[in-house]
Amino acid sequence: MNMKTLAEMLGLSQTTVSRALNGHSDVAEATRRRVEEAAVKLGYRPNASAQRLATGRAGAIGLILPANSDRLMNPHFLEFIAGLGTHLIRKEFDIVLIPVELQDEMRAYERIISSRQVDALVLSMPTLADERIPLLTRRGMPFILHGRTRSNVPHAWLDVDNEGAFRRATRHLLQLGHERIALANGPAGYTYTHHREKGYRDALAEYGIAPDPALISNSDLTDMTGYAIADGWLSLKAPPTAILTSAVTMAMGISRAIRSRGLTLGRDVSMVAHDDVFPYLNPQTMIPSLTTTQSSLRAAGSRIGELLLEMLEGRDPGSIGELWPVPLILGDSTGPAPQ
Amino acid sequence: MNMKTLAEMLGLSQTTVSRALNGHSDVAEATRRRVEEAAVKLGYRPNASAQRLATGRAGAIGLILPANSDRLMNPHFLEFIAGLGTHLIRKEFDIVLIPVELQDEMRAYERIISSRQVDALVLSMPTLADERIPLLTRRGMPFILHGRTRSNVPHAWLDVDNEGAFRRATRHLLQLGHERIALANGPAGYTYTHHREKGYRDALAEYGIAPDPALISNSDLTDMTGYAIADGWLSLKAPPTAILTSAVTMAMGISRAIRSRGLTLGRDVSMVAHDDVFPYLNPQTMIPSLTTTQSSLRAAGSRIGELLLEMLEGRDPGSIGELWPVPLILGDSTGPAPQ
DNA sequence: TTCCACATCCGAAGCGCTTCGGATACCTGC
DNA sequence: GCAGGTATCCGAAGCGCTTCGGATGTGGAA
Numbered sequence: 001m002n003m004k005t006l007a008e009m010l011g012l013s014q015t016t017v018s019r020a021l022n023g024h025s026d027v028a029e030a031t032r033r034r035v036e037e038a039a040v041k042l043g044y045r046p047n048a049s050a051q052r053l054a055t056g057r058a059g060a061i062g063l064i065l066p067a068n069s070d071r072l073m074n075p076h077f078l079e080f081i082a083g084l085g086t087h088l089i090r091k092e093f094d095i096v097l098i099p100v101e102l103q104d105e106m107r108a109y110e111r112i113i114s115s116r117q118v119d120a121l122v123l124s125m126p127t128l129a130d131e132r133i134p135l136l137t138r139r140g141m142p143f144i145l146h147g148r149t150r151s152n153v154p155h156a157w158l159d160v161d162n163e164g165a166f167r168r169a170t171r172h173l174l175q176l177g178h179e180r181i182a183l184a185n186g187p188a189g190y191t192y193t194h195h196r197e198k199g200y201r202d203a204l205a206e207y208g209i210a211p212d213p214a215l216i217s218n219s220d221l222t223d224m225t226g227y228a229i230a231d232g233w234l235s236l237k238a239p240p241t242a243i244l245t246s247a248v249t250m251a252m253g254i255s256r257a258i259r260s261r262g263l264t265l266g267r268d269v270s271m272v273a274h275d276d277v278f279p280y281l282n283p284q285t286m287i288p289s290l291t292t293t294q295s296s297l298r299a300a301g302s303r304i305g306e307l308l309l310e311m312l313e314g315r316d317p318g319s320i321g322e323l324w325p326v327p328l329i330l331g332d333s334t335g336p337a338p339q
Numbered sequence: 340m341n342m343k344t345l346a347e348m349l350g351l352s353q354t355t356v357s358r359a360l361n362g363h364s365d366v367a368e369a370t371r372r373r374v375e376e377a378a379v380k381l382g383y384r385p386n387a388s389a390q391r392l393a394t395g396r397a398g399a400i401g402l403i404l405p406a407n408s409d410r411l412m413n414p415h416f417l418e419f420i421a422g423l424g425t426h427l428i429r430k431e432f433d434i435v436l437i438p439v440e441l442q443d444e445m446r447a448y449e450r451i452i453s454s455r456q457v458d459a460l461v462l463s464m465p466t467l468a469d470e471r472i473p474l475l476t477r478r479g480m481p482f483i484l485h486g487r488t489r490s491n492v493p494h495a496w497l498d499v500d501n502e503g504a505f506r507r508a509t510r511h512l513l514q515l516g517h518e519r520i521a522l523a524n525g526p527a528g529y530t531y532t533h534h535r536e537k538g539y540r541d542a543l544a545e546y547g548i549a550p551d552p553a554l555i556s557n558s559d560l561t562d563m564t565g566y567a568i569a570d571g572w573l574s575l576k577a578p579p580t581a582i583l584t585s586a587v588t589m590a591m592g593i594s595r596a597i598r599s600r601g602l603t604l605g606r607d608v609s610m611v612a613h614d615d616v617f618p619y620l621n622p623q624t625m626i627p628s629l630t631t632t633q634s635s636l637r638a639a640g641s642r643i644g645e646l647l648l649e650m651l652e653g654r655d656p657g658s659i660g661e662l663w664p665v666p667l668i669l670g671d672s673t674g675p676a677p678q
Numbered sequence: 679t680t681c682c683a684c685a686t687c688c689g690a691a692g693c694g695c696t697t698c699g700g701a702t703a704c705c706t707g708c
Numbered sequence: 709g710c711a712g713g714t715a716t717c718c719g720a721a722g723c724g725c726t727t728c729g730g731a732t733g734t735g736g737a738a
Binding site for chain 2 (some may be wrong): 687
Binding site (some may be wrong): 002003004014015022046047049050051053054055075157312 | 690693694696697
């Protein structure tokens, strides 16, 4: 069943049927109703590809995946996608997952732009000097950045206040009397990693404490690396009395390392973790409950979906920029520094 | 840059360019190379919508999401999608996520079929008498079922041996001397839930034990419900000495309930959990390590992606049917029944 | 030399939709 | 009774690609 035969059955032109279905004003109300009813009854649905070809709109937004296939689908990414879906999917927008090899990243972007496969892109994990922003801007491909970068080109972005969050978390530990505070951060190079380290350093500086490079690590945010790193720190002559970490998954490994040395989390060692709010990992119900800096990846994804739709309806990307505050939620994993 | 101008620049017809790019045999090797080089140099990429319209192939496979928006994207689903992605994405197949309201589910399927938005569907969470199978078969929409159903229509499917897994797990507990064994299963109505309960009942029957309805629960597979259910069981006059559960997330809640009553997992209460293998939740590293029946959702998704591609290349769906064995992996969460 | 198979290329029709630029009929007000 | 406005409808030309059914030229067999 295509539009042509539908039109024939109704004794109308294809033009009229098309305009009726798309809600144009130059078709009589009675006709529109007749067309709509027939469409429902006969199970007519426009062919998506034809519609896209004719309108030039792809009806899809793209999400670039760093295609290092192992980490291709890590829980953080998936959680973000889940959020993105909530709005887009209702507007019949597809989400196209586009894997990109890191070596020829820029070429991949060129390809995506010229295939017109998507109407807009979501960029994740920006670096401080991200070269994708000028490229996409120059080529006129709409996009929204999840995170921030140093760039003078106006563009749409949404980020959480990582710097403020880690500053506050570090201060909290300092106020409890901790002086050797370690930071288990994400991979180096990304803006969020940089911001978190900056917040941490700033707070230390306020208290006149020089950061110890041995207590700062950059790695993947997994349980396993969390264990390994914490185990290393706890075997130092002067082990840290508190640990700051960038992910709850990592916190699980860290707390295992603490326990396996016969130490108690929240008494012998304190910990604050950044919580991206996974529905299946609730740090509040862990034992002991975790002190966290909390920001929902899913909520960010959802909002980005909304903003994307606004952009495609004409909103100026330069007017879009949101910095979300990150609350510090106290749990039992932080306590006074041991004497 | 479209194919027409590319052809003009090369002094060739559009036909030849198309056939060169698509690897047809009736174009000279030298010409093909010339075309390919020009395409790369000029950054030409075929327009996806046009290609789809012309070929009638959507280049996408659909995944129906039960659109109860809260659980729309639960970790099990996401993990499955991650697997599905690994193969499809390399073949330039999009994954289109299609949310469906439960009340008018069948209508939604009709819509998807007639819009020709996808080349094939993946069906999840089948019930025993799943009406989607006859519908899709009748309408000629290719699909593959993740799970099983009672149906005499030949169709493609892939499932894990839930029944065997739970039979073996229950036997293991029985051999350790447990007699009051509880089952925290998934929502009623689904085939996998049914199979798991059947395996459990069969093993009990082998040992001449009548199942106690009070010790069988059906619910969502979350941490929170796990806690609530286990807490209820442990407050019975005759509490179970062992618990079987359908998910690691649930096991986390259950083990919290056990601990919060001052009991020890693996000594006072034993537990076996079904592990869908989330990369961020490793039951082997939990304390104590969990005894699990293990099957990777991601691996299943990945294989289904492969099979889907084979089907679209002509393989008979009736010839596709895989039942995966599920190993029982011993950990420290199961021990002899207390006297 | 003639015929035919083979390799290589091309014209034009179509995939199913949208939309520009009218066409038609009817209704105002003068 | 007529010009101009308004409400409805339609023909036909695309959108960018694939593919059917030839057309052309070459070399070897007869």
